[in-house]
Amino acid sequence: MIEARQLSRSFRTFARRPGVLGAVRDLFRLGGEERLAVDGVDLHVAAGEVVGFIGPNGAGKSTTIKMMTGVLRPTGGSLRVNGLEPFRDRRRHVRNIGVVYGQRTQLWWDLAVVEAFDLLAAIFQVDRDTYRRRLERFDSVLGIRPLLHQPVRELSLGQRMRCDIAAALIHGPPLLFLDEPTIGLDVAVKRRIRDFIGLVNEEEGTTVLLTTHDLSDVEAACERVVLIDHGRVLFDGPTPALKDSLGGRRRMVVDLAREEDATPALVEGLPVVWEIDGARLTLRFRRDEVTAGTLIGVLTARAEVADLSVEEPDIEDVVARFYEDADARRLAAMEAR
Amino acid sequence: MSASSRAGDLPASVTARTGCRLGMQLVLAYRFEALVQLVSASVVALLNWSLWTAIYQGRDQVVGRSAAEMTTYVVVAWVITTFYGTRVDQELSGRFREGLIAVDLLRPWDLHLHHYFRDLGRAGTALLITTLPLFAWTGGLLHLRAPRHWWTWPVFGISLLLAHAISFGFAWLVGVASFRLRNAAGLAHLKATVIGVLSGSLIPLDLYPGVMRPIVLALPFQGMSHTPANIFTERIPWDQVWQPLGVQLAWAVALFIVGRRALRGALRAVVVQGG
Numbered sequence: 001m002i003e004a005r006q007l008s009r010s011f012r013t014f015a016r017r018p019g020v021l022g023a024v025r026d027l028f029r030l031g032g033e034e035r036l037a038v039d040g041v042d043l044h045v046a047a048g049e050v051v052g053f054i055g056p057n058g059a060g061k062s063t064t065i066k067m068m069t070g071v072l073r074p075t076g077g078s079l080r081v082n083g084l085e086p087f088r089d090r091r092r093h094v095r096n097i098g099v100v101y102g103q104r105t106q107l108w109w110d111l112a113v114v115e116a117f118d119l120l121a122a123i124f125q126v127d128r129d130t131y132r133r134r135l136e137r138f139d140s141v142l143g144i145r146p147l148l149h150q151p152v153r154e155l156s157l158g159q160r161m162r163c164d165i166a167a168a169l170i171h172g173p174p175l176l177f178l179d180e181p182t183i184g185l186d187v188a189v190k191r192r193i194r195d196f197i198g199l200v201n202e203e204e205g206t207t208v209l210l211t212t213h214d215l216s217d218v219e220a221a222c223e224r225v226v227l228i229d230h231g232r233v234l235f236d237g238p239t240p241a242l243k244d245s246l247g248g249r250r251r252m253v254v255d256l257a258r259e260e261d262a263t264p265a266l267v268e269g270l271p272v273v274w275e276i277d278g279a280r281l282t283l284r285f286r287r288d289e290v291t292a293g294t295l296i297g298v299l300t301a302r303a304e305v306a307d308l309s310v311e312e313p314d315i316e317d318v319v320a321r322f323y324e325d326a327d328a329r330r331l332a333a334m335e336a337r
Numbered sequence: 338m339s340a341s342s343r344a345g346d347l348p349a350s351v352t353a354r355t356g357c358r359l360g361m362q363l364v365l366a367y368r369f370e371a372l373v374q375l376v377s378a379s380v381v382a383l384l385n386w387s388l389w390t391a392i393y394q395g396r397d398q399v400v401g402r403s404a405a406e407m408t409t410y411v412v413v414a415w416v417i418t419t420f421y422g423t424r425v426d427q428e429l430s431g432r433f434r435e436g437l438i439a440v441d442l443l444r445p446w447d448l449h450l451h452h453y454f455r456d457l458g459r460a461g462t463a464l465l466i467t468t469l470p471l472f473a474w475t476g477g478l479l480h481l482r483a484p485r486h487w488w489t490w491p492v493f494g495i496s497l498l499l500a501h502a503i504s505f506g507f508a509w510l511v512g513v514a515s516f517r518l519r520n521a522a523g524l525a526h527l528k529a530t531v532i533g534v535l536s537g538s539l540i541p542l543d544l545y546p547g548v549m550r551p552i553v554l555a556l557p558f559q560g561m562s563h564t565p566a567n568i569f570t571e572r573i574p575w576d577q578v579w580q581p582l583g584v585q586l587a588w589a590v591a592l593f594i595v596g597r598r599a600l601r602g603a604l605r606a607v608v609v610q611g612g
Contacts, residue, residue, distance in 0.1 A: 071439045091346045091445045099443050106440045110366035122355050123444055
């Protein structure tokens with residue numbers, strides 16, 4: 001469905017000169033500093049996948065999405081979506097995709113929701129029956145019927161987003177791009193949107209590419225996640241594997257029957273980070289280095305265990321730590337220049 | 338944007354229909370503004386009419402025009418600005434500035450053609466709720482001179498349509514330039530001034546002195562008010578009327594072609610800001 005090979009996009013940036021005259025001169029200025037926003041991204045998405053696309057602010061997510069939706073021209077590499085080159089074949093390409101930009105509406109501010117829907121159906125030449133059927137389906141999950149006759153400018157953010165998502169799917173595209181669709185939304189609306197993503201994926205086989213800063217979106221809706229930073233893909237794999245890949249550690253809390261058993265000898269030879277507090281032993285370990293089963297086996301052989309629990313690493317924590325590191329790396333790179 | 342006949346592209350008829358419909362809906366969403374336009378255009382038309390009525394006190398002819406012809410000219414020339422006057426420049430540069438151009442490009446339409454028809458829908462609606470009411474009351478109360486020949490009406494209609502196309506074409510270029518120069522306010526002001534002075538919406542352009550006259554008449558702006566108002570006042574004999582219409586058409590087409598190229602350039606250079 002999506003085939004990106006070494007996809008790149010650079011921007012020329014330069015400090016702007018002041019005033020009208022400066023602006024005119026800037027227009028003719030050559031050079032400027034070349035900055036790679038997307039730097040050789042390889043990405044293959046098969047039909048029917050739901051892929052989460054994450055990365056810190058400024059990582060190149062939006063630039064990549066804009067190239068895939070045909071708004072931006074790539075400056076390097078190749079990109080095919082549904083067999084078309086998005087920027088060159090824009091007008092054919094957009095028939096096959098639905099897009100929601102969380103921060104900008106595709107509805108017309110001054111029109112009623114239903115007027116916008118009607119207009120989109122006309123623009124995409126959706127026949128009357130199909131259009132009516134789709135509207136009913138969207139209403140059953142997104143609950144948009146009560147909003148249809150309100151002007152878009154009077155909708156709350158959550159209401160508007162539900163309408164925007166419906167608008168993106170009026171022409172029944174096989175591929176849906178969601179660029180931060182849950183930004184600023186409350187928990188109930190978020191859940192509704194996630195449910196809806198699952199539904200269109202399951203029932204229509206719609207392929208979904210979702211960018212978000214909310215990792216619970218990714219955990220709830222995406223079986224696969226792609227992490228990019230500095231315009232490069234740093235991780236591409238099943239969502240549960242992301243935490244391990246970023247060095248997330250599981251936590252095992254063991255309460256021993258006797259406090260005198262709580263000694264470093266108990267964990268000797270095990271690939272764990274440990275901490276002892278009275279009769280309580282806290283272990284942190286990586287899933288790919290040792291299994292919880294092995295640890296339990298060793299510990300119960302060495303001492304009498306009263307109670308035990310295992311916690312998965314929190315994805316928010318793991319990714320937040322990664323982003324902070326990424327920020328530090330970026331600052332270091334800027335200083336080095 | 339090229340090869341509009343390619344399979345899957347939106348047929349021009351659909352672009353036309355949806356564009357006109359959207360333009361119409363957007364005007365109707367702002368009915369109050371139409372009323373404001375009606376009032377303000379009435380005031381200016383009345384002002385010009387009073388001015389020229391005063392100038393003609395005790396005179397038959399001024400610069401080759403009778404009092405009836407001149408007052409009809411200035412009122413008609415101003416009234417039709419409510420039809421062809423477009424804000425597509427501000428709309429377009431705003432879409433670029435706010436990154437909403439990314440949304441506009443998600444439709445299978447030809448963006449330039451879409452905007453043309455959208456503004457035509459806007460103009461058509463304005464004709465019904467602003468321009469025609471203006472014609473009705475000024476024609477009745479200010480004793481304007483109605484055309485003597487029936488054919489003047491359809492020719493005037495065609496000329497109006499071309500006036501709109503020129504106005505659109507110029508505003509479109511201003512919109513693209515505003516985005517690329519990042520100076521929408523300055524250019525909007527410039528556009529208003531240029532059109533005010535050079536379109537003939539305030540005075541017939543042949544009133545300009547010596548050197549200026551041929552220059553002003555050679556520019557595309559004369560096709561906005563000067564030509565239609567002269568056709569309405571039957572200043573041009575009917576066997577020669579194809580000439581000014583041809584000039585209007587040539588300018589409309591030229592601006593249209595340049596506008597497409599300008600948009601293509603802007604889209605290649607576009608950096609959609611934020612999010």
